[in-house]
Amino acid sequence: MTISVSALSLLVSVATLITAAAPVLLVVFWLTDWIRGRLW
Amino acid sequence: MNSVQNASLNADTGWLILAAFSVIWIALGGYLGRRTTGLEGYMLAGRKVGLALGTATAMATWVTSNTTMAAPQLALQMGVWGMLGYSLGAVGLMLFAPLARRIHALMPSGFTSGDFIRLRYGKTTWRVFLGISLFYGLGWLVSMGMAGGVLVHALTGIDYRIGMTVILAVCVLYTVLGGLRAVIGTDFLQTLIILVGILALAWLAIINVGFEHMHAAALEQRPELLNLLFPAAIMFLFNNLLFGVGEIFHSNVWWSRAFAFREGVGFRAYLIAGVLWMPIPVVAGFIALTVPALDLNIPAADMVGPMVAAKLLGTSGAILVFIVVFAALASSLDSLLAATSDLILTDIYKGHIRPHADETELASVARWVVLSLGVVAWLLCLPRITTLAELLYFTGAFVASTIWPIAAGLFWKNTNPAGATVAMVAGTAIGLIGYFLIGFYVAALISAAASMAIVLFSTWWRPREFDWRILANSQQVYT
Numbered sequence: 001m002t003i004s005v006s007a008l009s010l011l012v013s014v015a016t017l018i019t020a021a022a023p024v025l026l027v028v029f030w031l032t033d034w035i036r037g038r039l040w
Numbered sequence: 041m042n043s044v045q046n047a048s049l050n051a052d053t054g055w056l057i058l059a060a061f062s063v064i065w066i067a068l069g070g071y072l073g074r075r076t077t078g079l080e081g082y083m084l085a086g087r088k089v090g091l092a093l094g095t096a097t098a099m100a101t102w103v104t105s106n107t108t109m110a111a112p113q114l115a116l117q118m119g120v121w122g123m124l125g126y127s128l129g130a131v132g133l134m135l136f137a138p139l140a141r142r143i144h145a146l147m148p149s150g151f152t153s154g155d156f157i158r159l160r161y162g163k164t165t166w167r168v169f170l171g172i173s174l175f176y177g178l179g180w181l182v183s184m185g186m187a188g189g190v191l192v193h194a195l196t197g198i199d200y201r202i203g204m205t206v207i208l209a210v211c212v213l214y215t216v217l218g219g220l221r222a223v224i225g226t227d228f229l230q231t232l233i234i235l236v237g238i239l240a241l242a243w244l245a246i247i248n249v250g251f252e253h254m255h256a257a258a259l260e261q262r263p264e265l266l267n268l269l270f271p272a273a274i275m276f277l278f279n280n281l282l283f284g285v286g287e288i289f290h291s292n293v294w295w296s297r298a299f300a301f302r303e304g305v306g307f308r309a310y311l312i313a314g315v316l317w318m319p320i321p322v323v324a325g326f327i328a329l330t331v332p333a334l335d336l337n338i339p340a341a342d343m344v345g346p347m348v349a350a351k352l353l354g355t356s357g358a359i360l361v362f363i364v365v366f367a368a369l370a371s372s373l374d375s376l377l378a379a380t381s382d383l384i385l386t387d388i389y390k391g392h393i394r395p396h397a398d399e400t401e402l403a404s405v406a407r408w409v410v411l412s413l414g415v416v417a418w419l420l421c422l423p424r425i426t427t428l429a430e431l432l433y434f435t436g437a438f439v440a441s442t443i444w445p446i447a448a449g450l451f452w453k454n455t456n457p458a459g460a461t462v463a464m465v466a467g468t469a470i471g472l473i474g475y476f477l478i479g480f481y482v483a484a485l486i487s488a489a490a491s492m493a494i495v496l497f498s499t500w501w502r503p504r505e506f507d508w509r510i511l512a513n514s515q516q517v518y519t
Binding site: 002004005020034 | 085086088089090091092093095096099120127221228231232235236238239242243246251252254255259263266267268269302312315316318319320322323326329
């Protein structure tokens with residue numbers, strides 16, 4: 001039983017999208033903490 | 041040109057990158073640590089770390105050179121399950137989220153995981169736990185140091201000893217200068233570098249090779265990579281999950297962050313870090329599936345990441361991989377140095393040698409402990425004993441035995457010290473028997489199961505009520 005092309009592309013695409021969102025999210029968190037004076 | 045040659049940079053370029061990033065990390069660490077005062081400031085970054093830095097440091101520390109290099113290797117060896125199994129390491133981070141909240145609530149003035157075990161279970165359990173934790177911490181530190189030297193050599197041709205020495209010295213220097221504040225601050229930047237680098241590689245693989253071509257070539261040349269019924273890989277998946285949970289639950293790397301995070305941050309930071317970390321091994325690992333389509337001949341499975349990068353991007357690919365690997369190595373090495381030093385300072389120096397040492401004395405000794413630990417790690421890395429890295433597989437049995445004593449000790453007031461001690465000792469022993477009789481992929485599984493059975497039975501058989509208020513005063517004298 002092998003993984004199909006569509007399942008593989010879905011798995012990798014979702015993983016890539018989440019990974020792409022991660023740095024954006026971290027920068028947003030950083031700015032929010034910085035503005036609120038809660039970075040450290 | 042041959043892709044193996046392409047995967048390596050020339051030594052001059054390697055030195056340039058090494059020097060540039062060494063200066064950045066040391067300068068940033070020194071800058072961030074310039075206002076660090078007192079023991080709490082140095083060991084726990086003042087206990088006010090916010091969500092952004094908290095999430096990034098949890099992610100960066102869990103992304104080791106293993107994630108960036110071994111995820112593609114596992115995908116090449118175990119196919120789809122290899123990368124999925126690796127990504128389940130995120131479960132440990134997510135499960136630690138409620139523990140971090142509980143730890144912060146029960147021990148607002150705690151310093152180390154050793155503090156908890158000592159106050160919750162007493163000295164015998166504490167010493168058994170310290171043995172496990174220091175063995176694991178030093179083992180991981182040395183394996184990371186050796187990985188640094190090996191990777192620098194493989195990617196640039198720079199001598200193993202020189203590469204290892206530079207990477208270790210840089211991490212020791214900025215950790216000595218700025219303590220946990222420097223570690224967490226640099227982790228933020230390192231996380232961004234790692235994420236962008238891995239994304240760039242994955243994106244190039246998708247654009248240049250495409251899923252259809254990748255799938256068809258793999259199906260023709262290496263069909264096992266796409267096989268969903270791969271028994272050894274499925275066992276690896278569950279073992280890796282428990283290994284990860286054990287590593288995170290017991291290690292002071294994660295406890296020190298739970299103490300350092302601002303109130304209300306621990307739960308969210310660990311949960312978000314777990315969710316964001318989970319896809320990284322899939323993204324880093326899937327590029328190995330392009331090997332058949334790219335018609336690459338891989339002489340050593342652990343070089344598959346750099347070789348695919350070099351094939352897709354040429355020298356730029358090799359530079360990108362080198363920068364990502366350096367960031368991943370530094371983000372884990374600095375955390376291990378800081379957390380293991382905290383354990384040595386608080387639980388060995390104060391706990392066993394100078395029980396009446398005050399905060400001023402401990403604050404001044406702290407930097408010397410980091411430096412000494414760096415020197416010891418360097419000495420152990422020098423001979424490049426590759427079997428030492430394999431020793432880390434052993435630690436699966438050790439760390440998995442601590443999962444239940446820690447989780448039950450945090451949430452159940454009736455779990456007793458004898459049960460916790462026996463669970464750690466017997467769980468480790470039975471896990472090691474499984475390691476030798478069956479294989480590395482069952483050691484953590486068997487150890488955790490045995491430890492769980494002992495904790496559950498001993499709690500039911502001999503319940504002993506614990507007063508949670510004892511944990512609130514973790515600064516009590518050790519004698």
